[in-house]
Amino acid sequence: MVELTDVRKSFGSLEVLRGVSLRVRQGEVAVILGPSGSGKSTLLRTINHLEKVQTGTVEVDGELLGYRRSGDRLHELPEREVLRQRTRIGFVFQNFNLFPHLTVRENVAEAPRSAQRRPRAEVDALADRLLDRVGLAEKADAYPRTLSGGQQQRVAIARALALEPKVVLFDEPTSALDPELVGEVLEVMKDLARSGTTMLVVTHEIGFAREVADTVVFMDEGLIVEQGPPSQVLDHPRHERTRAFLSKVL
Numbered sequence: 001m002v003e004l005t006d007v008r009k010s011f012g013s014l015e016v017l018r019g020v021s022l023r024v025r026q027g028e029v030a031v032i033l034g035p036s037g038s039g040k041s042t043l044l045r046t047i048n049h050l051e052k053v054q055t056g057t058v059e060v061d062g063e064l065l066g067y068r069r070s071g072d073r074l075h076e077l078p079e080r081e082v083l084r085q086r087t088r089i090g091f092v093f094q095n096f097n098l099f100p101h102l103t104v105r106e107n108v109a110e111a112p113r114s115a116q117r118r119p120r121a122e123v124d125a126l127a128d129r130l131l132d133r134v135g136l137a138e139k140a141d142a143y144p145r146t147l148s149g150g151q152q153q154r155v156a157i158a159r160a161l162a163l164e165p166k167v168v169l170f171d172e173p174t175s176a177l178d179p180e181l182v183g184e185v186l187e188v189m190k191d192l193a194r195s196g197t198t199m200l201v202v203t204h205e206i207g208f209a210r211e212v213a214d215t216v217v218f219m220d221e222g223l224i225v226e227q228g229p230p231s232q233v234l235d236h237p238r239h240e241r242t243r244a245f246l247s248k249v250l
């Protein structure tokens with residue numbers, strides 16, 4: 001479902017991704033671990049083309065992102081096409097990024113309304129279904145600021161699902177939450193995973209990784225150092241850097 005091939009990305013002279021290849025199959029959950037600054041967020045951002053890669057390719061559901069192939073050459077797609085591709089990839093941010101001036105229902109309905117121009121009644125019904133799924137049906141008419149952080153993040157997850165994405169990317173979805181609110185967000189994510197959603201999750205929640213991940217990916221300094229099932233990477237890491245990292249977060 002998601003395939004990165006030798007992706008390299010620099011900011012000026014700083015090479016942040018130094019040749020990352022990764023494949024996540026349909027319905028799989030990949031958890032990405034690694035120290036701060038190792039390139040995890042940049043990796044997720046390349047997947048929905050918020051960052052352009054210098055070399056390498058990103059494919060989602062068999063479709064090359066940002067480019068059209070002709071023979072051996074890649075041609076950049078027009079912005080309109082990139083936006084269309086991005087609608088098939090859900091993104092959940094650390095800081096929720098809800099629209100403060102819209103109600104919860106309007107937040108969830110916004111993308112289907114503006115990207116797909118679907119009728120109001122239809123997108124409202126869709127939003128209500130998704131809010132029910134994350135346990136927030138009764139908050140549909142509330143504004144984000146009146147919700148707890150955990151509730152806001154659950155709205156953000158509902159919003160990320162609104163365009164029926166092929167894959168949902170999570171960038172430290174619980175890092176900004178008070179500890180007692182982390183569980184409710186992880187529960188919603190576990191439910192998504194169980195229902196077969198393809199997910200890439202950057203998180204330090206090792207318990208979540210152990211329980212839900214099909215693959216755990218450990219990154220350091222712009223490279224995937226090691227990758228495998230949770231029982232291998234978390235309990236029998238092969239690399240010293242993975243061991244050192246785990247000893248700090250466990």
Ligand code: ADP
Nearest residue numbers: 011014016034035036037038039040041042043
């Ligand atoms: P992580 O999410 O693992 O903490 P990031 O992908 O956010 O790491 O960042 C990796 C490195 O790239 C860091 O050194 C960061 O400072 C740098 N970086 C990230 N985004 C930018 C940017 N837009 N411009 C310049 N440097 C950036």
Ligand code: MG
Nearest residue numbers: 040041042171
């Ligand atoms: Mg990050």
